[in-house]
Amino acid sequence: xxxxxxxxxxxxxxxxxxxxxxxxxxxxxxxxxxxxxxxxxxxxxxxxxxxxxxxxxxxxxxxxxxxxxxxxxxxxxxxxxxxxxxxxxxxxxxxxxxxxxxxxxxxxxxxxxxxxxxxxxxxxxxxxxxxxxxxxxxxxxxxxxxxxxxxxxxxxxxxxxxxxxxxxxxxxxxxxxxxxxxxxxxxxxxxxxxxxxxxxxxxxxxxxxxxxxxxxxxxxxxxxxxxxxxxxxxxxxxxxxxxxxxxxxxxxxxxxxxxxxxxxxxxxxxxxxxxxxxxxxxxxxxxxxxxxxxxxxxxxxxxxxxxxxxxxxxxxxxxxxxxxxxxxxxxxxxxxx
Amino acid sequence: xxxxxxxxxxxxxxxxxxxxxxxxxxxxxxxxxxxxxxxxxxxxxxxxxxxxxxxxxxxxxxxxxxxxxxxxxxxxxxxxxxxxxxxxxxxxxxxxxxxxxxxxxxxxxxxxxxxxxxxxxxxxxxxxxxxxxxxxxxxxxxxxxxxxxxxxxxxxxxxxxxxxxxxxxxxxxxxxxxxxxxxxxxxxxxxxxxxxxxxxxxxxxxxxxxxxxxxxxxxxxxxxxxxxxxxxxxxxxxxxxxxxxxxxxxxxxxxxxxxxxxxxxxxxxxxxxxxxxxxxxxxxxxxxxxxxxxxxxxxxxxxxxxxxxxxxxxxxxxxxxxxxxxxxxxxxxxxxx
Numbered sequence: 165x166x167x168x169x170x171x172x173x174x175x176x177x178x179x180x181x182x183x184x185x186x187x188x189x190x191x192x193x194x195x196x197x198x199x200x201x202x203x204x205x206x207x208x209x210x211x212x213x214x215x216x217x218x219x220x221x222x223x224x225x226x227x228x229x230x231x232x233x234x235x236x237x238x239x240x241x242x243x244x245x246x247x248x249x250x251x252x253x254x255x256x257x258x259x260x261x262x263x264x265x266x267x268x269x270x271x272x273x274x275x276x277x278x279x280x281x282x283x284x285x286x287x288x289x290x291x292x293x294x295x296x297x298x299x300x301x302x303x304x305x306x307x308x309x310x311x312x313x314x315x316x317x318x319x320x321x322x323x324x325x326x327x328x329x330x331x332x333x334x335x336x337x338x339x340x341x342x343x344x345x346x347x348x349x350x351x352x353x354x355x356x357x358x359x360x361x362x363x364x365x366x367x368x369x370x371x372x373x374x375x376x377x378x379x380x381x382x383x384x385x386x387x388x389x390x391x392x393x394x395x396x397x398x399x400x401x402x403x404x405x406x407x408x409x410x411x412x413x414x415x416x417x418x419x420x421x422x423x424x425x426x427x428x429x430x431x432x433x434x435x436x437x438x439x440x441x442x443x444x445x446x447x448x449x450x451x452x453x454x455x456x457x458x459x460x461x462x463x464x465x466x467x468x469x470x471x472x473x474x475x476x477x478x479x480x481x482x483x484x485x486x487x488x489x490x491x492x493x494x495x496x497x498x499x500x501x
Numbered sequence: 502x503x504x505x506x507x508x509x510x511x512x513x514x515x516x517x518x519x520x521x522x523x524x525x526x527x528x529x530x531x532x533x534x535x536x537x538x539x540x541x542x543x544x545x546x547x548x549x550x551x552x553x554x555x556x557x558x559x560x561x562x563x564x565x566x567x568x569x570x571x572x573x574x575x576x577x578x579x580x581x582x583x584x585x586x587x588x589x590x591x592x593x594x595x596x597x598x599x600x601x602x603x604x605x606x607x608x609x610x611x612x613x614x615x616x617x618x619x620x621x622x623x624x625x626x627x628x629x630x631x632x633x634x635x636x637x638x639x640x641x642x643x644x645x646x647x648x649x650x651x652x653x654x655x656x657x658x659x660x661x662x663x664x665x666x667x668x669x670x671x672x673x674x675x676x677x678x679x680x681x682x683x684x685x686x687x688x689x690x691x692x693x694x695x696x697x698x699x700x701x702x703x704x705x706x707x708x709x710x711x712x713x714x715x716x717x718x719x720x721x722x723x724x725x726x727x728x729x730x731x732x733x734x735x736x737x738x739x740x741x742x743x744x745x746x747x748x749x750x751x752x753x754x755x756x757x758x759x760x761x762x763x764x765x766x767x768x769x770x771x772x773x774x775x776x777x778x779x780x781x782x783x784x785x786x787x788x789x790x791x792x793x794x795x796x797x798x799x800x801x802x803x804x805x806x807x808x809x810x811x812x813x814x815x816x817x818x819x820x821x822x823x824x825x826x827x828x829x830x831x832x833x834x835x836x837x838x
Contacts, residue, residue, distance in 0.1 A: 202573040230625075234611050234633035235640065236539040246614060250626045274571050277583060285687055288567075289587045295655050295689070296571035299647055302658060303572065306643060310636055318632050321639060326663035328680035340677075343665035350622055350699055352632070362687055 192268025194471035229316025283366025397495035529605025566653025620703025734832030
């Protein structure tokens with residue numbers, strides 16, 4: 165992901181009537197099985213959905229909220245049952261969240277086989293790949309919407325392509341977020357995703373979930389942004405390597421530069437920097453931090469944390485803004501003034 | 502469906518660079534099994550998809566066009582295969598179509614159980630029903646997109662809700678069609694559907710496929726509009742009743758009034774009118790004709806025809822504009838000047 169900006173955007177976007185609490189990214193690695201084509205990590209997704217429900221309904225969250233997915237289950241012939249509670253229940257106050265998810269083992273196969281990200285819709289393979297990619301990612305989106313709805317979250321799938329979002333030279337171009345704001349103001353939780361979109365300079369490309377989050381963060385100004393991933397946070401080198409150190413807090417300065425403030429890296433600092441840079445050529449860790457730093461620069465805390473853990477629960481419910489427990493594992497990226 | 506108008510709309514919509522050939526409605530009754538909850542009429546859908554492919558690629562249509570749905574088949578563990586033809590094929594000239602489908606046995610259960618069409622999102626049952634309805638209709642949309650893609654049609658699912666379309670007093674209000682136009686101009690076939698949407702006067706409602714078609718017809722000015730249904734056309738009474746007569750041609754006048762011109766109903770005219778009116782209270786046939794007449798009034802031929810028949814093939818490929826075969830079965834609704 166290259167550094168991008170949204171200066172092309174000339175649309176005046178509305179601001180939600182009540183502030184957005186959180187934009188949460190469900191990382192592809194956390195909710196799908198990375199090495200199995202089009203396979204959802206059902207267990208993680210269920211825990212994540214329960215944690216999100218708890219954070220969204222802090223007052224009234226119950227173990228068994230009435231589900232909102234009334235589809236016929238595969239193989240079942242009878243009509244789905246609707247929880248009676250829904251008929252007499254009061255609407256609970258819902259914290260405003262936006263969910264954005266990555267693709268994981270969905271879409272990547274189709275996109276990489278056809279080169280959708282490189283553009284060129286006059287080539288049949290790119291055009292077909294565009295169609296195939298959208299089929300795959302919209303299927304994942306529907307499954308995530310259903311998983312959230314089953315836990316009682318009023319989730320609404322919204323595809324960037326259908327929203328009319330497009331790119332120019334692979335940077336976010338036009339993005340009217342009014343449909344997202346309207347959905348939030350009506351009490352729904354929009355669920356967006358990385359998508360194949362039109363690009364004015366190269367016909368088409370892939371708009372990643374991370375770029376969407378950065379754009380939405382700038383437009384919606386949430387209290388905090390959470391990236392749920394499959395490791396405990398950002399490390400100084402690939403976490404599988406011996407001696408890898410979890411970077412617990414990264415301070416972002418007003419000029420956009422950043423530095424690791426916890427752990428204090430002291431004399432090793434230089435070496436860590438080199439390792440980080442080396443890692444970046446393959447894994448993009450510096451890029452990842454830089455992306456997060458651009459959000460933090462807006463005064464929005466960013467938490468990178470392992471999905472479906474006690475640590476993700478703490479990050480999602482926002483308590484890190486006031487207090488970081490000693491034993492909390494994850495990376496906080498925060499503006500210092 | 503009540504008579505509606507789109508005068509609320511203040512958006513200046515773009516016009517596609519090349520004229521749209523056809524807007525085709527896949528009626529819910531034609532592509533789903535009406536009495537079986539969330540069940541697709543696979544056989545009909547496959548034939549309809551093949552017929553659409555033939556009409557869209559009149560020069561190069563082949564029996565086995567390379568498919569564009571590369572999802573993992575249910576239960577299959579291996580990677581999907583991509584037709585080699587896609588790598589060396591030339592992009593064929595594609596006739597511009599827009600597909601809109603109804604809900605049939607999808608969405609109706611969820612919408613009617615919760616009263617989404619009546620609005621009132623402060624009631625938990627309506628809010629949950631809204632979520633459940635969208636899950637059901639977007640699932641159907643994805644399956645239709647996949648069926649079309651399997652036949653080589655570059656289909657792109659677009660949900661009215663995600664497009665930001667909304668209603669006011671249940672009439673189409675804001676509807677920026679630029680994302681639809683951009684998809685068409687990029688060589689894709691947009692596939693829209695009846696959807697649960699926000700309504701400025703009653704929070705939410707159901708935006709039907711028929712209303713979408715009328716709006717798109719006015720904005721996109723296609724050559725003709727085809728309604729694919731499960732009977733041969735419009736009859737003077739329910740087609741299951743003895744003596745029901747297929748209305749083969751209805752003339753629409755510039756003031757919006759209409760009359761049956763084939764068959765010539767002669768002396769029976771009055772009685773037919775009464776039967777029609779009686780039928781309308783339950784089945785909405787006069788409403789159906791009135792809706793079609795509003796499209797025909799724009800100078801756009803409307804064909805109502807049974808899906809997946811030789812008659813639907815003739816309607817879809819547009820040859821009725823010039824010549825109606827003696828043995829063609831269906832209803833033509835056309836402006837006379």
